[in-house]
Structures are given as structure tokens and as C-alpha cells.
Amino acid sequence: xxxxxxxxxxxxxxxxxxxxxxxxxxxxxxxxxxxxxxxxxxxxxxxxxxxxxxxxxxxxxxxxxxxxxxxxxxxxxxxxxxxxxxxxxxxxxxxxxxxxxxxxxxxxxxxxxxxxxxxxxxxxxxxxxxxxxxxxxxxxxxxxxxxxxxxxxxxxxxxxxxxxxxxxxxxxxxxxxxxxxxxxxxxxxxxxxxxxxxxxxxxxxxxxxxxxxxxxxxxxxxxxxxxxxxxxxxxxxxxxxxxxxxxxxxxxxxxxxxxxxxxxxxxxxxxxxxxxxxxxxxxxxxxxxxxxxxxxxxxxxxxxxxxxxxxxxxxxxxxxxxxxxxxxxxxxxxxxxxxxxxxxxxxxxxxxxxxxxxxxxxxxxxxxxxxxxxxxxxxxxxxxxxxxxxxxxxxxxxxxxxxxxxxxxxxxxxxxxxxxxxxxxxxxxxxxxxxxxxxxxxxxxxxxxxxxxxxxxxxxxxxxxxxxxxxxxxxxxxxxxxxxxxxxxxxxxxxxxxxxxxxxxxxxxxxxxxxxxxxxxxxxxxxxxxxxxxxxxxxxxxxxxxxxxxxxxx
Numbered sequence: 251x252x253x254x255x256x257x258x259x260x261x262x263x264x265x266x267x268x269x270x271x272x273x274x275x276x277x278x279x280x281x282x283x284x285x286x287x288x289x290x291x292x293x294x295x296x297x298x299x300x301x302x303x304x305x306x307x308x309x310x311x312x313x314x315x316x317x318x319x320x321x322x323x324x325x326x327x328x329x330x331x332x333x334x335x336x337x338x339x340x341x342x343x344x345x346x347x348x349x350x351x352x353x354x355x356x357x358x359x360x361x362x363x364x365x366x367x368x369x370x371x372x373x374x375x376x377x378x379x380x381x382x383x384x385x386x387x388x389x390x391x392x393x394x395x396x397x398x399x400x401x402x403x404x405x406x407x408x409x410x411x412x413x414x415x416x417x418x419x420x421x422x423x424x425x426x427x428x429x430x431x432x433x434x435x436x437x438x439x440x441x442x443x444x445x446x447x448x449x450x451x452x453x454x455x456x457x458x459x460x461x462x463x464x465x466x467x468x469x470x471x472x473x474x475x476x477x478x479x480x481x482x483x484x485x486x487x488x489x490x491x492x493x494x495x496x497x498x499x500x501x502x503x504x505x506x507x508x509x510x511x512x513x514x515x516x517x518x519x520x521x522x523x524x525x526x527x528x529x530x531x532x533x534x535x536x537x538x539x540x541x542x543x544x545x546x547x548x549x550x551x552x553x554x555x556x557x558x559x560x561x562x563x564x565x566x567x568x569x570x571x572x573x574x575x576x577x578x579x580x581x582x583x584x585x586x587x588x589x590x591x592x593x594x595x596x597x598x599x600x601x602x603x604x605x606x607x608x609x610x611x612x613x614x615x616x617x618x619x620x621x622x623x624x625x626x627x628x629x630x631x632x633x634x635x636x637x638x639x640x641x642x643x644x645x646x647x648x649x650x651x652x653x654x655x656x657x658x659x660x661x662x663x664x665x666x667x668x669x670x671x672x673x674x675x676x677x678x679x680x681x682x683x684x685x686x687x688x689x690x691x692x693x694x695x696x697x698x699x700x701x702x703x704x705x706x707x708x709x710x711x712x713x714x715x716x717x718x719x720x721x722x723x724x725x726x727x728x729x730x731x732x733x734x735x736x737x738x739x740x741x742x743x744x745x746x747x748x749x750x751x752x753x754x755x756x757x758x759x760x761x762x763x764x765x766x767x768x769x770x771x772x773x774x775x776x777x778x779x780x781x782x783x784x785x786x787x788x789x790x791x792x793x794x795x796x797x798x799x800x801x802x803x804x
Contacts, residue, residue: 253281253286254281254282254299254301254302255279255280255281255286255287255297255298255299255302256280256281256282256301256302256303256795257279257280257302257303257304257305257766257792257795257797258277258278258279258280258294258295258297258298258302258303258304258305259277259278259305259307259312259768259770259790259792260276260277260291260294260295260304260305260306260307261276261277261291261306261307261308261309262276262277262307262308262309262310262311262312262770262774263276263307263309263310263311263312263774263776263777264276264277264278264288264312264760265311265312265313265314265740265760265775265776266288266314266759266760266761267313267314267737267740267741267744267745267758267759267760268745268759268760268761274290275288275289275290276289276290276291276307276312277289277290277291277293277294277295277312278294278312278760278768279294279297280766280768280792280795281795282795283765283766283794283795283796284763284764284765284766284795285760285761285762285763285764285765285766286762287762288760288761288762303797305770305790305792305797305800307770307789307790308772309773309774310770310771310772310773310774310789311769311770311771311773311774311775311776312760312768312769312770313488313740313744313760313768313769313770313771313775314744314745314757314758314759314760314767314768314769315488315489315490315491315744315757315767315768315769315791315792315793316487316488316489316490316491316712316743316744316769317489317490317491317492317493317743317744317747317748317751317757317758318484318489318491318492318493318702318703318705318710318712318743318747319493319658319700319701319702319742319743319747319750320493320495320637320658320660320700320702320703320704321484321492321493321494321495321702321703321704321705321710322494322495322496322704322705322706323477323480323481323484323492323494323501323518324473324476324477324480324496324501325398325496325706326480326483326705326706326710327476327477327479327480327481327483328476329364329706330479330480330483332362332363332364333347333348333351333361333362333363333364334363334364334365335347335363335364335365335366335370335393336364336365336367336396337365338365338366338370339367339370339372340370340371340372340374341371341374341381344370344371344385345384345385347363348361348363348382348385348386348391349385349386351363352386352389358389358450359390359449359450359451360390360391360392360407360446360447360449360450360451361386361389361390361391361392362392362393362394362447362450363391363392363393363394364393364394364396364398364706365394365396366393366394366395366396366402367395367396367670368395368400368562368670368672368673369670369672369673376436377393377402377435377436378402378434378435378436379402379403379404379405379408379433379434379435380405380435381435382402382403382404382405382435383404383405383406385404386404387404387405387406388406389406390403390404390406390407390410390411390446390449390450391403391404391406391407392407392443392446392447392449392450394443395562395563396668396669396670396707396708397560397562397669397707398706398707399438399439399559399560399562399563399565400436400437400438400439400560400562400563401436401437401443401446402435402436402437403433403435403437403446404435405435407446407449408433408435408446410449411445411446411448411449412445413425413433413442413445413446414432414433415431415432415433416431416433417442417445419441419442420441420526420527420583421526421581421582421583422439422556422558422559422565422580422581422582422583423438423439423440423441423442424437424438424439424442424563424565425437425438425442426438438559438563438564438565439559439563439565462498462499462500463500465500470504473500473504474504474507474508477501477504477505477508478508478513478515481508481513481514481515481516481518482515482798482799483710484515484516484710485515485516485791485793485798485799486788486791486799487710487711487712487713487788487791488712488713488769488770488771488788488791488799489516489710489712489769489791490516490517490767490768490769490791490792490793490798491516491517491518491519491747491748491751491757491767492516492517492518492519493519493702493747493750493751494518494519494520494521495521495554495604495606495637495704496521496523496554497520497521497522497523497539497550497554498522498523499535499538499539501520502520502539502542502543502548502550505518505520505548506543506548509545509547509548514547514548515791515793515798515799516793516798517546517547517548517549517757517767517793517794518547518548518549519549519550519551519552519751520539520543520548520549520550520552521536521550521552521553521554521604522535522536522539522550522552522553522554523554523555524536524553524554524555524592524596525555525556526583526584530591530592530595533553533592533595533596533599533601536550536553536596536599536601537599537601539551540600540601546753546756546765546794547794549751551600551601551602551752552601552602552603552604553592553596553601553602553603553604554604554605554606555583555584555589555592555603555604555605555606556583556605556606557582557583557584557589557605557606557607557612557615557616558580558581558582558583558606558607558608558609558611558612559580559608560608561608561609561640561673561674561677561678562673562674562677564578564580564677565580565581566580566608566609566612566640566677567579567580567581567582567607567608567609567611567612567615568580568609568610568611568641569609569610569611569614569643572677572679573676573677573678573679573680573681573682574673574676574677574679575677579609579611580609580611580612582611582612582615586615586618589615589616589619590618590619590622590623592619593619593620593622593623593634594619594622594623594626594627596623597623597624597626597627597630597632597634598623598626598627602632602633602634602635602752603619603620603623603632603634603635604634604635604636604637604658605619605634605635605636605637606637606638607636607637607638607639608638608639608640608641609640609641610641610642610643610646610685611643613636613639613641613642613643613646614643614646616636617636617646617649617650617653617655620632620634620653620655621649621653624653631654632654633654633655633656633698633749633750633752634653634654634655634656635655635656635657635658635750636650636655636656636657636658637658638658638659638660638663638704639657639658639659639692640663640674640686640687641678641682641685641686641687642685642688643685644685647688647691647692647695647697648695650692650695650697651695651696651697654698655697655698656697656698656699656700656750657692657697657698657699657700658699658700658702658750659687659689659692659699659700659701659702659742660701660702660703660704660707660708660715661689661701661715661716661718661719661722661739662703662708662709662714662715662718663687663704663707663708664687664718664722665687665725667718667722668703668707668708668709668714668718669707669708675725680726683725683726683729684729684730686725687722687725687732688730688732689719689732689734690730690731690732690733690734691730691732693734693738698746698749698750699742699746700742700743700746700747700750701715701716701719701739701742701743701747702715702743703715712743713771713783713784713786713787713788714784715739715743716736716739716740716743716783717780717781717783717784719733719734719738719739719742720733720734720735720736720739720780720783721733721780721781736775736776736780740775744758744759745758745759746758765793765794766792766793766794766795767792767793767794768790768791768792769788769790769791769792770788770789770790770791770792771786771787771788771789772786772787772788772789772801773786787801788801789801
């Protein structure tokens with residue numbers, strides 16, 4: 251072989267993710283950003299040149315780079331500096347944490363906390379503004395649930411946001427009111443929460459809602475730095491590709507600038523966020539983004555929508571009444587006809603559609619929309635996606651396979667793992683648990699599946715999601731076991747993830763000519779007990795042949 255070899259990873263255990271049972275391979279060579287050779291150390295190290303960079307895997311796994319299928323990059327990056335309350339339980343601990351954070355940030359216009367369990371107060375009842383007023387009465391406070399679909403604010407925050415006495419909101423959003431006509435402090439969904447978020451500058455959900463901001467030069471610089479911080483955080487965890495689930499032109503422009511500056515440490519696919527206030531003409535911008543961003547480092551071509559919320563706040567759309575709230579099934583974000591019209595038009599324009607749908611009725615309506623698009627426009631390789639799919643009607647599993655729809659799951663959303671068991675299990679009811687988090691049933695039906703985190707809802711570390719997918723026990727002794735094998739879980743983060751974004755011909759596997767995107771782990775993942783996977787770590791991340799992260803010991 252002739253030509254320059256830029257990088258060789260050796261002395262590892264190569265897992266190609268191509269389905270083949272090849273002899274043991276221990277090394278990979280990269281030239282000009284592409285995989286040049288795979289084989290034994292002897293096969294590959296003979297290609298070494300004086301300028302070739304070497305990475306000794308020291309017996310660890312050499313994998314295709316992790317592809318994070320569903321996350322919120324800018325939102326997650328902002329949360330890296332917020333008060334994390336995910337391990338806090340009880341009023342006293344909550345008060346201590348908030349007071350300490352407020353003292354450390356005397357000039358913060360909004361004290362913002364995240365990861366607040368719905369039952370954080372235990373037997374002391376539900377969190378409300380009065381409880382928060384006792385902790386910090388004179389500065390605005392906003393605490394978010396782990397799923398970010400509910401939040402709690404104190405009185406001064408509600409007053410400054412102009413919603414202490416309620417407000418008119420779109421369907422699916424709620425300011426929970428007290429009997430005397432004032433807000434309780436509990437807020438459900440984005441349109442209820444964002445007036446309080448705006449007190450802190452409102453930049454953390456910059457692209458989540460699809461709107462275009464008008465930043466100052468200093469704000470633009472801060473936003474770009476935030477994106478870079480999020481990208482680098484992901485790269486340290488072995489992530490080489492990100493399929494973001496919110497997006498607008500502004501965020502795409504910032505990512506493009508980072509790429510030109512050489513600071514894009516992960517490949518990014520960015521959708522166009524379609525929200526309730528938009529009309530069909532907004533899809534023109536989605537098409538324009540698709541045309542403009544088609545490189546292997548920054549791509550678009552997807553429209554993201556929400557059909558419902560989450561069960562914890564009773565905003566997921568259910569087929570039958572909530573088990574713990576008779577007479578209530580949640581509200582859809584779009585009417586059935588309105589949603590179908592959007593999907594048909596996006597599909598006609600050749601765009602992929604990804605829809606947040608957690609409740610079984612929400613999933614059903616999304617599949618109806620995909621079916622309507624196929625009937626209207628004809629069958630095509632659309633690879634439309636349903637995001638989350640926490641609970642599904644029995645007949646809809648086969649419909650996924652029939653429509654070629656992708657089921658995008660987040661293993662750490664399973665109750666008792668990345669998120670608490672309650673109140674979600676009580677919301678669904680014991681009789682419905684068999685239909686929840688049904689990864690194995692989907693796989694057995696031939697449905698294309700991908701795994702992800704929904705960062706910052708849970709940790710973006712793929713090793714934690716892989717661990718959960720392989721070890722998550724049934725919700726009951728008489729209920730299905732949905733645990734995945736190692737190869738199944740890895741595929742959902744590599745080769746199947748690439749399929750979900752139409753790039754299976756150039757990434758997601760370790761194959762000659764494919765992108766030089768590699769994750770190196772400190773141990774051989776096939777030799778580690780599933781329970782111990784979370785003890786592993788990423789020691790090197792290579793994207794396009796460039797080392798984006800390297801542990802000091804490697």
C-alpha cells in the first residue's frame with residue numbers, strides 16, 4: 251500500500267459492527283480521514299510512517315464512534331453550569347442546595363435548578379411556590395423536573411414573568427392554578443415554563459422552539475462558546491456523531507462557524523423545529539436548511555415536531571384515561587388533520603420527519619400521519635421517526651415495521667434507571683406496563699431501533715445507556731424481559747444509528763473507506779460483565795481521523 255497513514259490505533263479489540271465474524275483484529279489505520287486498513291497489529295503497524303500518530307488501546311475496545319441519536323445540544327450545554335438536584339431528596343436538603351447555590355451566584359437573575367424529582371419532598375407533599383418562598387423569597391427560582399416538561403417557580407419569579415394569575419396557553423401546556431386564582435408554582439410544558447426561563451436571559455432554549463433570535467455580537471459569541479462546550483463534552487464520552495432534536499438557522503450558522511474554525515469536534519445533524527404557532531410556509535426554511543447543509547460534518551434535512559408531553563405531568567397523550575386521573579387522557583399538540591397535513595407536506599418535499607410521542611395515543615396518531623403521507627405521496631425510503639415511544643398500542647408495533655418507521659428509544663428513561671419509577675408507573679397503571687419500554691418486542695417485529703439519551707434529560711454518556719439496555723429488568727416478574735444483547739445495544743448506537751440518518755454507507759461501522767470515526771474504551775467491552783459497563787471509560791475519541799479527545803494516560 252502506498253500513501254500517507256495519519257493515525258493508527260493498535261493493541262485493542264476491534265468490533266467492526268458489520269455483522270461478520272472475522273478473525274480477531276486489533277488495529278485500525280486512518281488516512282485522509284477515512285479507514286485505510288483493519289487487521290492485526292502486524293498487518294497495520296507496517297503502514298506506519300514517521301509522521302503517523304499512534305494510539306495504544308492497551309487491550310481496550312476499538313469501536314465505531316458512538317452516534318447519539320436524540321439530544322439537545324445547546325440546551326444540554328447550558329445545563330452543565332446549572333444547579334443539579336438529581337441526587338437531592340427532602341425539603342431540608344433542597345433548601346440547603348438552593349441557598350448555597352444562590353450565595354455562590356449573587357448576581358444571577360434566575361436561580362435555575364434541574365433534575366428535581368416529582369416526589370422530591372416525599373411525604374411532605376408536592377413542591378409549590380410557597381415551599382420555594384420559604385427557601386428563597388426575594389430572588390426568582392425555577393426548578394425543572396428531570397424531563398424538563400414540568401417546573402416549579404417561586405412567587406417572585408411568577409410575578410416577574412407575568413403569570414402569577416395565569417395566562418392563555420396553547421393546548422398541552424398548563425399553569426397549575428390554586429383555588430383562589432393564583433398560580434401554584436407548578437408549570438407544565440414549554441409555553442408555561444418559558445416566561446420564567448426568560449428572566450434568566452432565555453438563551454438556554456435558544457433553538458428548542460424553532461424561532462430565530464436576534465442576538466447581539468456578545469450574545470452570539472457566548473452562544474457559540476456554549477455549543478463548543480457541549481460538543482467537547484460529548485467528544486469526551488466517545489460520541490462522534492450527534493443527531494440533534496431541535497434546530498433553527500441560527501444554530502446551524504453557529505455550528506458552521508465552528509466547523510470553519512476547526513472547532514467542530516462531532517458531526518452534527520440538525521433538524522428544523524416546527525412548533526404549533528407555525529404554518530406550512532415554515533417548511534420553506536426547512537428545505538432551505540436541507541439544501542445548504544449537506545456536508546458530512548453538518549447536515550439538515552429533518553423536521554422535528556411534538557405530538558404530546560410526558561406522563562409525569564399528565565401531558566402525554568393516552569388512548570385511555572390515566573390510571574391515577576380518571577377522565578383525563580392528555581391533550582395533543584396538533585389536531586389530527588393539522589398534523590397529517592404537516593407530515594404530508596414535509597414528506598412531499600423529501601424531508602425526514604421526527605416526532606416526540608410518548609403516550610400510546612400520541613404514537614398511534616403519529617403513525618397515522620406517516621400512513622397518510624405514504625397514501626398521499628406514495629411509498630419512499632423516508633425513514634420517518636417516532637421519538638421516545640414509551641408505551642404503545644399492541645397493533646402499532648407491527649405498523650412501525652410495515653411503514654418502515656424508526657423507533658427512537660432512550661434506555662435510561664425506563665423507570666428506576668435514569669429517571670424515577672414514580673409517578674410514571676402509577677400514571678400508566680399496572681395493567682399497561684407490559685406495553686411500556688418494549689424494546690425486545692419491537693426488535694422481534696423487525697422494527698428499526700436506535701438508542702439515545704435525550705440529553706440533558708439524562709446523562710449523554712452512551713456507556714450508561716448501553717448498560718441500562720443490557721441490564722434493565724422487567725417491570726414485574728410476569729412481564730416481558732426487554733434486555734438487549736451487547737451487539738444489539740451497540741448497533742443501536744452505531745450502524746443502526748447511521749441508518750437512521752441515511753449515512754449507513756459511510757459511517758456506523760469500521761470498514762475500509764468509511765469515515766475514520768472511532769471510540770476507544772479502556773477495556774474490552776465484550777469481556778466485561780454488563781453490570782460493570784458503567785465503570786468503563788472512553789480513553790480516545792477520533793472523528794474524521796482527528797483526535798478529539800485523548801485521556802492523559804493514553
